[in-house]
Amino acid sequence: MNEHYLSAWLTLALTPRLGVKSLSRLSTFDDIEHIVRYDSNLLAKIGLTQKQIAYIQDIAPREVEKCLEWQSQSAENRILIPTDNHYPSLLNQLSSPPPILFSKGNSEVLELAQIAMVGSRHASREALQTAHAFAKEFVEQGLVVTSGLALGIDGYAHDGALKGGGSTVAVLGSGLEQIYPSQHKALAQRILDQGGVLVSEFLPQAKARSNHFPRRNRIISGLSVGVLVVEAAERSGSLITARYAAEQGRDVFAIPGSIHNPNNRGANQLIKSGACLVQKAQDVLDEVEILVNWSINNNKSVKAVLFDKNDAQEELPFPDLLANVGVEATPVDILADRTNIPVHEVMMQLLELELLGHVVAVSGGYIRKGRGEL
Numbered sequence: 200m201n202e203h204y205l206s207a208w209l210t211l212a213l214t215p216r217l218g219v220k221s222l223s224r225l226s227t228f229d230d231i232e233h234i235v236r237y238d239s240n241l242l243a244k245i246g247l248t249q250k251q252i253a254y255i256q257d258i259a260p261r262e263v264e265k266c267l268e269w270q271s272q273s274a275e276n277r278i279l280i281p282t283d284n285h286y287p288s289l290l291n292q293l294s295s296p297p298p299i300l301f302s303k304g305n306s307e308v309l310e311l312a313q314i315a316m317v318g319s320r321h322a323s324r325e326a327l328q329t330a331h332a333f334a335k336e337f338v339e340q341g342l343v344v345t346s347g348l349a350l351g352i353d354g355y356a357h358d359g360a361l362k363g364g365g366s367t368v369a370v371l372g373s374g375l376e377q378i379y380p381s382q383h384k385a386l387a388q389r390i391l392d393q394g395g396v397l398v399s400e401f402l403p404q405a406k407a408r409s410n411h412f413p414r415r416n417r418i419i420s421g422l423s424v425g426v427l428v429v430e431a432a433e434r435s436g437s438l439i440t441a442r443y444a445a446e447q448g449r450d451v452f453a454i455p456g457s458i459h460n461p462n463n464r465g466a467n468q469l470i471k472s473g474a475c476l477v478q479k480a481q482d483v484l485d486e487v488e489i490l491v492n493w494s495i496n497n498n499k500s501v502k503a504v505l506f507d508k509n510d511a512q513e514e515l516p517f518p519d520l521l522a523n524v525g526v527e528a529t530p531v532d533i534l535a536d537r538t539n540i541p542v543h544e545v546m547m548q549l550l551e552l553e554l555l556g557h558v559v560a561v562s563g564g565y566i567r568k569g570r571g572e573l
Contacts, residue, residue: 318352338365
């Protein structure tokens with residue numbers, strides 16, 4: 200990637216209240232490499248506030264230099280942006296993906312099929328053992344386990360994946376040079392040593408803050424084909440991850456527990472609200488079997504599985520409708536509007552496509568289903 204472009208992107212992406220959509224809007228005015236060299240008057244004319252202008256001119260140059268210096272310190276350190284081919288495909292499908300992703304380790308793992316595992320930091324011994332066993336089985340079947348490196352369920356999920364000989368992704372609520380919690384520094388190093396990866400959208404030296412964790416949770420679900428909640432109380436960060444997963448069109452799974460244990464109320468509520476009830480690891484594997492099969496046999500990117508090139512070579516039914524179904528759930532009425540096909544006809548076509556294995560109904564509409572030998 201052109202370092203001047205990366206530097207310009209970082210300058211704008213780090214600017215307060217400028218996300219991917221704002222960056223896209225700004226790029227309609229001029230190349231971003233030119234925009235960052237605008238004077239104050241021109242920056243104001245394209246809609247930036249005085250606070251944003253001051254950041255771009257006075258603070259950003261130092262922050263960007265630190266980022267680029269961090270990336271140059273090790274071949275394991277990478278800065279990924281949505282216009283980069285190495286940016287995770289599933290994450291890039293979100294309506295507003297993180298404008299910057301810092302990664303340490305084997306960033307190629309981010310393209311592999313991932314299942315997120317989350318739960319309580321103060322989980323029961325039984326739940327911890329379940330998380331460990333499930334993670335071990337998931338990696339043995341070709342999935343990557345993704346979690347948040349927290350104490351409790353997260354840590355046991357990462358460890359189970361490593362004990363199973365697989366890879367795991369840890370998404371941090373701090374910078375990659377400020378491992379949090381500190382008790383998991385050794386676990387983070389084991390993840391790197393075994394070919395996994397640590398990721399964060401926060402500057403490498405950023406310390407953990409409470410408002411970082413919902414953003415971390417959105418990345419955990421965004422990277423994954425599904426989220427499994429092992430054990431969670433009613434007011435748990437794990438439920439935030441599950442909510443993001445549902446909004447992103449990902450599968451949500453939950454392990455039920457005793458109604459007398461407050462730590463189970465969140466997971467039980469998810470099941471009541473429509474999450475898939477899970478009693479064994481195979482229940483999850485059955486739902487994502489196409490991606491599991493791909494992961495074992497093909498080692499292709501998630502994007503390639505969800506939109507297999509063979510589809511273009513075969514004469515598929517209802518191509519106009521199929522072309523408008525992607526990896527994020529699309530409601531029937533939106534599909535009807537996009538294709539100018541009556542709603543009742545769209546529903547009939549979707550039913551046939553679902554029976555043929557091309558689409559699948561999820562919360563919020565329909566998504567495209569990968570193809571492969573089962």
